[in-house]
Amino acid sequence: MTVEESETAARMFKALGDPVRLRLFSAVASHPGGEACVCDISDVGVSQPTVSHHLKKLKEAGLLLSERRGTWVYYRVAPSVLAAMGQILATTPSAA
Amino acid sequence: MTVEESETAARMFKALGDPVRLRLFSAVASHPGGEACVCDISDVGVSQPTVSHHLKKLKEAGLLLSERRGTWVYYRVAPSVLAAMGQILATTPSAA
DNA sequence: CGTCAACATAGACAGCTATCGAAGCAGTGC
DNA sequence: GCACTGCTTCGATAGCTGTCTATGTTGACG
Numbered sequence: 001m002t003v004e005e006s007e008t009a010a011r012m013f014k015a016l017g018d019p020v021r022l023r024l025f026s027a028v029a030s031h032p033g034g035e036a037c038v039c040d041i042s043d044v045g046v047s048q049p050t051v052s053h054h055l056k057k058l059k060e061a062g063l064l065l066s067e068r069r070g071t072w073v074y075y076r077v078a079p080s081v082l083a084a085m086g087q088i089l090a091t092t093p094s095a096a
Numbered sequence: 097m098t099v100e101e102s103e104t105a106a107r108m109f110k111a112l113g114d115p116v117r118l119r120l121f122s123a124v125a126s127h128p129g130g131e132a133c134v135c136d137i138s139d140v141g142v143s144q145p146t147v148s149h150h151l152k153k154l155k156e157a158g159l160l161l162s163e164r165r166g167t168w169v170y171y172r173v174a175p176s177v178l179a180a181m182g183q184i185l186a187t188t189p190s191a192a
Numbered sequence: 193c194g195t196c197a198a199c200a201t202a203g204a205c206a207g208c209t210a211t212c213g214a215a216g217c218a219g220t221g222c
Numbered sequence: 223g224c225a226c227t228g229c230t231t232c233g234a235t236a237g238c239t240g241t242c243t244a245t246g247t248t249g250a251c252g
Contacts, residue, residue, distance in 0.1 A: 001122045003141075006115040013118065017110025019102040026097040038199065050241055052200055071198055071249055134229065146211055148230055167219055167228055
């Protein structure tokens with residue numbers, strides 16, 4: 001594992017290394033249609049600006065994408081992340 | 097995803113959310129025999145006390161186990177983590 | 193144009209964290 | 223018992239982070 005690889009992967013792990021962000025990511029990933037607007041998932045126990053802050057971090061880490069449609073902003077899991085999950089399932093020998 | 101679940105999982109992600117720790121974990125996991133002594137993996141670009149500090153964090157997160165044998169201390173991936181990996185491979189539908 | 197709702201940004205602050213050098217502890221071997 | 227090696231712990235410090243309140247921005251609707 002190279003230094004560069006470890007830094008990219010660590011950035012993603014780090015983004016998921018907060019309970020609030022993990023619940024937000026999980027909520028987006030498991031939402032019907034594969035996407036959710038902020039108002040759908042902002043009931044995680046912190047204030048609205050804090051939710052926005054965490055979603056920004058998840059976006060910066062490359063885990064989520066956002067798109068504005070009218071008044072609402074919709075978030076969905078980045079395709080590259082889904083691809084990475086598929087990659088893991090395809091390349092892992094049997095069960096570690 | 098419950099609050100409790102998210103906190104446990106986030107603790108593990110957070111532990112892997114540092115490039116140095118990720119390389120250490122990777123080095124242990126990919127080492128012949130499934131275990132490695134500190135001297136085998138401590139070439140990650142930081143001082144030796146810092147390596148020890150990171151290994152402690154990985155142990156506290158439940159990702160690694162350590163065992164002293166004579167002068168050396170050996171680290172290996174925790175069985176529960178290996179089991180969790182197997183679980184993911186077994187329960188994930190196809191490719192996310 | 194004015195108002196309202198949905199999100200984002202700015203600024204501040206307490207708490208955590210990664211890192212180091214120095215010192216301590218545990219075994220080995222002479 | 224003494225010195226040496228491998229690793230951990232201690233103490234200090236600079237930098238990051240999660241949270242809040244207050245304020246901006248963007249679009250919808252009369």
